[in-house]
Amino acid sequence: MNLSQGWERIATSRRLAFTVFILPGTIVFLGLVIYPVFSSFSYSLYSWDGLQREAFIGFENFRTIFVSDKPISTVFWNAVSHNAYALIFVVGVQTTLGFVLGLMLFQGLPGTKFFRALVFLPVTLSIVVVGFLFNLLLHPTWGAINHFIRLFGDPEFSFPWLGDPATAFTTILIINVWRWAGFPALIFLSGLNNIPRSVLDAAELDGVTGPQRVAWIYLPLIVPQLLTVLILTITGNLRMFDIVYSLAGPTGGPNYSTDVLGTLFYRTAFGGITGLADKGLGATIGIVIVVMSAVLSLIVTRALQNKRVTLEG
Amino acid sequence: MRSRAAIRIRQVGIRKSVVVYVLLGLYALAILLPLLIMYNSSLRSTNELFSAPLALATTPKFENYQEVLLGNNFFLFLANSVIITGGAMLLNIGLSTTAAYALARYKFKVTGTLYALFLLGLMVPLRLASLPLFILMRDMGLMDTRIALVLVYAAWRFGFSILILYGFFYTLPANLEDAGRIDGANEFQLFRRVMLPLARPGLVIAVIYNAVPVWNDFFFPLIFLRSSQKSPLPLAVANFFGEHSVQWGPLFAFLGLSILPIVLLYLAMSRYFIRGMLAGTFR
Numbered sequence: 001m002n003l004s005q006g007w008e009r010i011a012t013s014r015r016l017a018f019t020v021f022i023l024p025g026t027i028v029f030l031g032l033v034i035y036p037v038f039s040s041f042s043y044s045l046y047s048w049d050g051l052q053r054e055a056f057i058g059f060e061n062f063r064t065i066f067v068s069d070k071p072i073s074t075v076f077w078n079a080v081s082h083n084a085y086a087l088i089f090v091v092g093v094q095t096t097l098g099f100v101l102g103l104m105l106f107q108g109l110p111g112t113k114f115f116r117a118l119v120f121l122p123v124t125l126s127i128v129v130v131g132f133l134f135n136l137l138l139h140p141t142w143g144a145i146n147h148f149i150r151l152f153g154d155p156e157f158s159f160p161w162l163g164d165p166a167t168a169f170t171t172i173l174i175i176n177v178w179r180w181a182g183f184p185a186l187i188f189l190s191g192l193n194n195i196p197r198s199v200l201d202a203a204e205l206d207g208v209t210g211p212q213r214v215a216w217i218y219l220p221l222i223v224p225q226l227l228t229v230l231i232l233t234i235t236g237n238l239r240m241f242d243i244v245y246s247l248a249g250p251t252g253g254p255n256y257s258t259d260v261l262g263t264l265f266y267r268t269a270f271g272g273i274t275g276l277a278d279k280g281l282g283a284t285i286g287i288v289i290v291v292m293s294a295v296l297s298l299i300v301t302r303a304l305q306n307k308r309v310t311l312e313g
Numbered sequence: 314m315r316s317r318a319a320i321r322i323r324q325v326g327i328r329k330s331v332v333v334y335v336l337l338g339l340y341a342l343a344i345l346l347p348l349l350i351m352y353n354s355s356l357r358s359t360n361e362l363f364s365a366p367l368a369l370a371t372t373p374k375f376e377n378y379q380e381v382l383l384g385n386n387f388f389l390f391l392a393n394s395v396i397i398t399g400g401a402m403l404l405n406i407g408l409s410t411t412a413a414y415a416l417a418r419y420k421f422k423v424t425g426t427l428y429a430l431f432l433l434g435l436m437v438p439l440r441l442a443s444l445p446l447f448i449l450m451r452d453m454g455l456m457d458t459r460i461a462l463v464l465v466y467a468a469w470r471f472g473f474s475i476l477i478l479y480g481f482f483y484t485l486p487a488n489l490e491d492a493g494r495i496d497g498a499n500e501f502q503l504f505r506r507v508m509l510p511l512a513r514p515g516l517v518i519a520v521i522y523n524a525v526p527v528w529n530d531f532f533f534p535l536i537f538l539r540s541s542q543k544s545p546l547p548l549a550v551a552n553f554f555g556e557h558s559v560q561w562g563p564l565f566a567f568l569g570l571s572i573l574p575i576v577l578l579y580l581a582m583s584r585y586f587i588r589g590m591l592a593g594t595f596r
Contacts, residue, residue, distance in 0.1 A: 010494075014419060017500030021415035025408035025471060026427065032446065032468030033434045039445035051448060101340065104333045107325050110318035115337045117583040118344055124579050124586060125572050126529040128547040132554050133351055133568050136561060144350050147366040178343070186591060239438050242531045246551065269444050270536050279444055286441035294436070 043283035051279065061284040072268070072281060078256055079264045086173055086260065087237050094177045095229055098184025103214070105185065106192040116189070120182040127179060131246025134175045138162055162247055165257035172247050172258055179243070180236075184229040191225030192218060220309040230300045235293045241266060261289050355565035362561045377566035385563070387570055389542065390549035394574075397459050397545050398528045401466035402520055408467065409474035410516065414504055416475070417482035418490065428479070434472040439465070440532050447536060457539040465533055470523040477522060477592050481515030482508065521589025528575065546571045 044061050047054045065076050105116050122130065137144045140160040149157045161171045195218070203217050219226075241262030244252055250267055252259025269282025322330045354362055355377055356370035381387050416428050439446075446465060455461040485508060493507045534548040541552050553567050579586050 013500050015421070017504075018415045018419040018421060020501075021411040021419075021504070022427065025412035025475075028404075028408055028464070028468050029431065029434065029471050032449075032464060033437075033439060033442075033471065034430070036439070036442035036445035036449065037434075037437050040442045043444055051451070100336075104337055107330070107333055108321055109325060109330055109333060110321060111334075115341060116587070117579075118341050120583070120587055120590075121576070121579060122344060123590065124525055124529075124575050126531070126547045126550070126575075128529075128531045129550050129568055129572050132550055132564075133347060135554075136354075136564060136568075137347060137350065142363050142366055142561065144354075144366045151367070178347075183590075186587060190591065235438065239440065241440075242547075245531070265441065266532075266535075270447070283444050286444070290437060290441055293438070 040283045040286055043279060044287050046280055048279040050277070057280075061280045062288075065281060065284055065288070072278075075256065075259065075264060076261075076285070079252070079259045079261045082169060082252075082258065082260050083238060083240070085169070086176075086240065087234065089170070089173045090176065090180075090237055091230065091233055093173075094181050095184055095226075095233065097177065097181045098229065099188050101181065101185035102188030102192060103218070105189050116186065119185050122179045123182045125179065127242035128246045130175065130179050131243050135162070135247055138171065163254055165254050168248060168254060169258045172243055175247065176240070176243050183232070187225050187229055188222060191222035195221050220307070223304055223308045227301060227304045230304075231297045234296045234300065238262075238289050238293045238296075261285065265289065351565050352569050355562070355569045357562060359560055359562040362565075374562075377562040378570070380563045381566045381570060385553065385567070386542075387549075387567070390544055390546050390571075391574070393459065393543060393549075394528060394545040397462045397466070397534075398524055400459070400463035401470070401527050402524050404463060404467035405470050405474055405523060406516060406520065409471055409519070410478055410509065410512070411504070412471075413475045413478035414482050414508060414512075417479050418485075418508070428475070431472045431475045435476065439469045443533070443536060450537060456537065457543065458537075459543055461537045462533055462545075465537070466527045466530070470527065473523055474519045477519045478512065478515050481512045485511055517585065518589045518592045521585060522592045525575070525586070525590060 043053075045056060045058060047057050047060070064070055065073055067073065101119055105112055105119070136142075138146075138161045140146060140158045140163065145161070146158055159167075162168050199217065199221070203213055208216060239262055240260050244258055244260055244263050245266075248254075248258040250263055252263045265282060265285045268278055268285055271277035325333070350367070353370050354366075356373035356375070357368070358374055358376065361368065412431075416424055450456050450461045450465075455464070489507055489511070490503060493503045498506065528545075529547060530545075531547040531551070534545055535551075538544060538548065541549070544552060550567060550571050554564065557563055
């Protein structure tokens with residue numbers, strides 16, 4: 001056997017091995033991820049009768065959702081307004097809280113490990129279970145939260161936090177913060193831990209302390225982490241479903257005051273508990289959510305890109 | 314002895330340390346109180362809960378647990394969760410370690426394209442493509458089966474596993490591979506005996522990163538399962554709430570039990586959980 005034949009054999013066996021290794025995963029991925037994603041696009045271009053495709057109608061489904069006088073359009077814009085409010089609320093409250101928690105853990109005081117583990121604990125819990133737990137705790141008469149207020153304040157206090165359209169959605173968002181805040185906290189913490197010792201020492205020598213240090217040293221150096229947090233917050237928010245389902249039901253009650261795109265997608269695509277499903281409109285809402293996530297993520301990435309400070313060179 | 318703890322407090326400053334401890338303590342309370350109230354309430358009867366919601370369970374009653382464990386098939390739902398998550402992880406890791414290995418160690422023309430395609434899959438929330446999946450599962454006769462969930466989860470997390478495992482395989486030194494070849498190992502033995510054992514830390518991280526969201530998922534069981542006997546825990550909780558809405562004692566017990574597996578695992582290995590669950594968020 002000469003050398004070139006040997007190389008050839010290795011090359012063939014490498015090619016064979018590569019194919020055997022990559023093929024099964026690729027097939028499953030193409031069949032169960034890529035195919036459904038692209039089919040969703042085509043679904044939105046048809047009218048549907050139950051599970052049967054009826055006729056090609058172009059962008060009619062998009063028109064129905066965006067600008068028609070059908071109820072679905074009203075419900076859609078109602079849900080969009082709630083997602084917009086949720087985004088502002090969660091970015092404001094959860095990101096700030098996460099940053100403050102990250103900063104406090106960054107001090108490295110004794111016991112930090114314990115607090116770090118505790119801050120992250122809710123992130124590991126099932127959102128539905130968290131939702132149903134708070135459902136009980138927030139009950140107007142028997143719930144622990146109102147009872148607590150009765151003990152220290154008005155003894156007759158009884159407020160339906162989830163039953164009043166004025167407070168229901170904000171209450172849900174606060175519980176969402178309870179479940180999620182540990183996630184940005186630990187992402188920020190890892191960003192802070194990555195700041196080189198020398199930078200912190202130099203800042204200290206120059207007398208940069210307190211709020212100045214946060215604004216001039218910490219924040220510019222954790223822009224990549226901030227970007228990660230913002231993108232995860234945006235995409236997570238537009239997908240919000242479990243927390244609303246478990247606290248307010250699939251219709252986002254009371255009276256659609258907590259309805260979001262996630263619950264609307266579920267009801268429209270699968271029928272939920274009430275109403276008939278419309279696969280075409282459901283697929284359309286799904287695509288709108290994907291496109292909105294992508295566009296918003298892109299805007300945030302662009303906006304933060306030139307704010308990024310690198311220490312190399 | 315001047316301990317390191319005392320030195321650190323001095324470095325940070327006494328006053329600042331006190332503020333940080335107070336705030337962290339308050340936050341810890343906000344996290345723990347709802348969970349403590351849940352476990353406390355799970356040891357009291359529904360009547361007691363209605364008359365005094367916050368009283369301590371001084372004489373704990375285990376009837377609620379008895380009802381949930383024996384009367385309501387809790388172990389069946391737990392088993393469903395274990396089967397679905399375990400099956401999905403086995404399939405996912407089997408498919409993704411081989412694929413990630415192939416992408417990281419063999420340079421062919423298609424390698425870059427495939428890697429980009431898998432990562433593209435990460436950007437799209439699969440749940441919004443659930444309609445075609447629904448029809449696909451129906452056509453394959455897999456509606457209302459746990460197999461449908463195993464397949465969907467394994468595929469959904471494929472890109473995430475590739476992302477994590479690719480990094481691990483990529484950094485393994487090339488001379489290991491050469492040494493294996495000189496010793497006469499073929500490509501498959503090389504993967505199985507030499508490279509795979511070295512990537513084991515990556516496997517642990519990939520499993521944690523993917524298993525937690527799969528274990529906690531509610532959406533896909535909701536649309537794919539019809540018979541409540543096949544429900545994993547999150548869906549079982551929702552069903553239980555629908556059927557027992559006024560039996561608060563058993564409700565609290567069910568909630569407490571349903572998060573217990575993950576809470577115990579987390580307490581035992583929180584460092585790995587945190588590392589694992591944050592793994593996919595860095596670029």
